[in-house]
Amino acid sequence: MRTKNIILYVIICLIIIAGIAVWDSKGFNTELQYSSRYQIQISNKTGIELSDMEQIASEVLGNTRHFVQKVELFGNAVSIVSEQMSEEQKNQIIDKFNEKYDEDVKSENINILYIPFTRVKDVIEPFIIPGALTLIIILIYFLIVYRKLNWIKIMVKTIVYPVIAELLLYSIMAIVRIPFGRLAIALSIGLYLIIILILANIFEKQRSKYVEELKNNPDDRKED
Amino acid sequence: MKGNKLKIATNILFIIMVCLISFVGIYVQKGNLVENVVDDYQLTKDLKGYRQITYKVSDATKVVDSDGKEVGNTDSLDDSTIESNKYKKTEDKVNTDDVRTAENFELSKEILKARLQSFQVTDYNISVNKQDGTIHIQIPENDDTDRVVSNIDEIGNLEIKDSEDNTVYLTNAQVKESKVLYNTTEEGTTVYLSIEFNKEGKEKLKELTSGDYATLPEEEESTEGDASDENSTTEENTEENTEENSEDNKEEEKDDSDNSSEDASEEEEKQKELQLSISGNTLVTTSFEEPLEDGVITLSMGSPVTESKDVQSNIRGATEVTAILNSGNLPLKYSLGENIYVSTDVKQDIVNKVIIGIIAIFAILLLYAIIKYKSRGILAAISFVGFTALYLLILRYANVPISLETIVAIVLVSIINYIVIMKSLKIERGQEKTYRKEYKGWAIKTIPMLIISVVFSFAKWSVLSTFGMTVFWGVALILIYNIICTRGMIN
Structure with missing residues (x-):
């Protein structure tokens, strides 16, 4: 013993x-919520399905840690948060979004926000x-x-x-x-x-x- | 024997009723709708959503009036206001390059943290970008969120200065503490903001209030009041010029507004006033009839009110000021960037999967009890389900917010309850003495848990307080439920 x-x-x-x-x-x-991360926000007038944006984000960002969350209360805005996000990836996400929702969101109107780690x-x-x-x-x-x-x-x-x-x-x-x-x-x-x-x-x-x-x-x- | 069967049947009926209320609800017709009147779960920001706020270091420049006096900055004044008032924009930045340092960015973050806690916001995430000073905050979304957002970025610089030449005598550095006080009289309740100065501030305040800024004596009423501003009443005073000072020989009785401006200006020069401002907003301009010797300035926040909502509103306003003063002034001016509501990143289907997983594990454990103890095992399983239903109902009515920590606490309490039930099953029916001895042992062992849960319940951090409340209710329920219900069914 x-x-x-x-x-x-x-x-x-x-x-x-x-x-x-x-x-x-x-x-x-650390979990992505506490790590340094990049965020973009996309919105339209008609509404956005979270599952659609999750699919688009997975296609573009691949294995990079990321998540998609709804923003505000009207169901027409989402935020994509990722460990890494380049301008090119941002543009790809916007292009796929425009294709999916027949929108004309301009890439220059959307900024990548950098959020430092907690x-x-x-x-x-x-x-x-x-x-x-x-x-x-x-x-x-x-x-x-x-x-x-x-x-x-x-x-x-x-x-x-x-x-x-x-x-x-x-x-x-x-x-x-x-x-x-x-x-x-x-x-x-x-x-x-x-x-x-x-x-x-x-x-x-x-x-x-x-x-x-x-x-x-x-x-x-x-x-x- | 019959009595025992009746007891068991009663307990089972009670459990069924509690399960229906807790897991299904009570539906009542209200107009054209059928509503569940059982309180719903409250969720914390991790499971519900939160406000995401970004404060950026301001790039605004100062704005001056025609006399060159600073009246604001390009963040606070828009172009049309500047134009209509004939103000001028300058090149001077409100945040010069020498204050944009990593130390100041970190200090700003700590001050905002302290202010959040003063505003009773304990569940927050805060981070600072050490390159450009941008601060990101996540706080729960509730009725107070907008108030918090609009107040915490105030610079908070307190200044006591001369109302004419703006010489600053006292600042935040001399403030020891600020508090909210209130006093109730026949007229109503008056809320006060009390600012206490440290030793240096106390001495300076005494010097100022007994010296230049003491209210001038009313000598034969001829000098009563200042001709400076609001006094528009005309009084007929007898002429009693008895000024000693040769400079004051021109002072006469107070007439109407036709009095020579020379006289008015001389009276103004005489009566100096101190101005107290916070973040550039003037709270009071006054002279002092008596010197302030205790180093405390007490300002009333509005007139006496009688309605409790008005009292609460005044208290809230004063609390906002004290929260800002007590946390120190921000070394940089910030402007509000992003301010959005974000729903949780914890997906509902993941939560559902976790809950189903937990239920599956406990189902297996209960199955084991049923296989091992047969009929008593079945009764024990029913008792366990009843305990869970009652526990969840109590958490709803005790307004315990559900968070990830709460879920962990619920699982822990359920495991402990399962262990207690299994130990009860080991005791043969009818062995009352053995049961009492065992029960006493469990009760003593749970005391440390109760101590932890009580201390945590009073913690300001909501993560701990929700955990503490959940464990407290769970342990209390284990002790009461098992002696009343479980024992009657299996022992």
Whole structure:
């Protein structure tokens, strides 16, 4: 059991180190919404089907990351957002659009807007203080409720486990190049909750075991 | 035995009813339409849509009047206004080249971020182009979006200056804090904007208000009021010229407008006034009857009002000013570029596929429970479905906005509920004591989750608050629903 645990810890450390190395060299693979991107907007008077524009965008932009979204509320304007977009590609999109909808949109009337990336720091910054605050409160809670157990182990586990779990998640995301975005943040918060629940489970079991032992051997008041 | 069957039947009927309400709805005829009266889900910007705004560093040039005094710029004044008022465009840019630096671009972004938070906009994306300073913002679309968009790009420079020669005495650098206050009297509620200055500002303000800008004493009524502007009333005053100053020997009683302009100008020169302006808009021009020693200027935002919507409107106006003052003044002038509503890039069919996937996984898990525990497993599965229906209904009525984080929280809570149900199934029927002991254990284990959910619910960041609210309702429902409903059915 002890050997298994050591192997597990070593693997976790290696993954985290590898993750940090990948992050340092390449950064995260951020979702297009958070990456630098180019955007054009096309509109007409009659209405535009999103599926038509998605098809046109796929034909012109190919494997480049992109998405198409409706703009405004009248169903006659769309925005095409892409990781890369040249003037030539823009012209091709407009030509195909004109062909599809029998329009005469001029290429010179449509500009390619460059939107810079959103820093990952800006995205996760609002999580830091509430996360730290909850960790402190829960640490105090654990230390009070499970005071009969080894308080040093409780403190170390409560602080280290969530931190290691988050580092592990982000390392895996960096190594496997899972897009860092809105879902990643949601998973990160969910993971934090799960770890705390697991810790509560572990401590509660240890306390139950301690209480049982105390009942069976009332003279032996030993701590874990 | 019969009692147990009745209990189970009642629970099942309750679950069916809740499922119908939650998954189908309650349809009521309203006029010619049939409407679902059950509240719909509220969606956050990630799932619904958002406002996309671009602020560009302005290339406008200054506009001056015939006296050479700056009256605006080419962004704020159109050509017809310039022509009709005989203003002149200059070559001076409002944003000179030396302020167009990467540091100022980054600072502008941070200030806009602070202003968004002051306007209670917590769910935003913001990025800055370090080459040309263009700032892109995405914020949720709601009733306040237009107000936010029109206010956050104000330069926000506060100036307290001489109303005549425009000598600036105090600026944002001396402002410590600004607040909104209100006071209710018989006449109504008056909203105040309170600007507190730091130590340096406090001393300067005291010096100004007790010195040159103190209201001149009304000596024998002959100098009452300034002849400078609004005073158009004529009074018959006795002539009581008792000015000490030789320069003031010419001061006489206040007459009608036929008084010599010389007298009027001399009175004007005497009474100096301070002007307080924010972003070039003058809020007040005044002298001070008493020196301001506490370093606080309090301005009323309109007259007393009694209607609550008027009070709210005044408070909102004052809050906009404080949000701009407290965040600092923008080092650059920005002009609004793009301002459009964009629907979400998360496609409905992808959301549907994810939901179907989650349902499929839970269906498999429930099937396992049914196979393992047979009739009790079936009852457990029914209980689980009822829990999900009730949970989703509570989220709707608790106005918890649905976001990607909420969906993750709902899945987590459902998994925890499934684990609780499976543990209940392990306890044989009738073992009340064992059940109570187990239930107490689960309750204690969920306390840390409740702590996290409560703290997150109060976070300003909507990502955390929606997650927190969802988990809070979920955990509370697990504890209550399982003891009332699930236990009655399977234990």
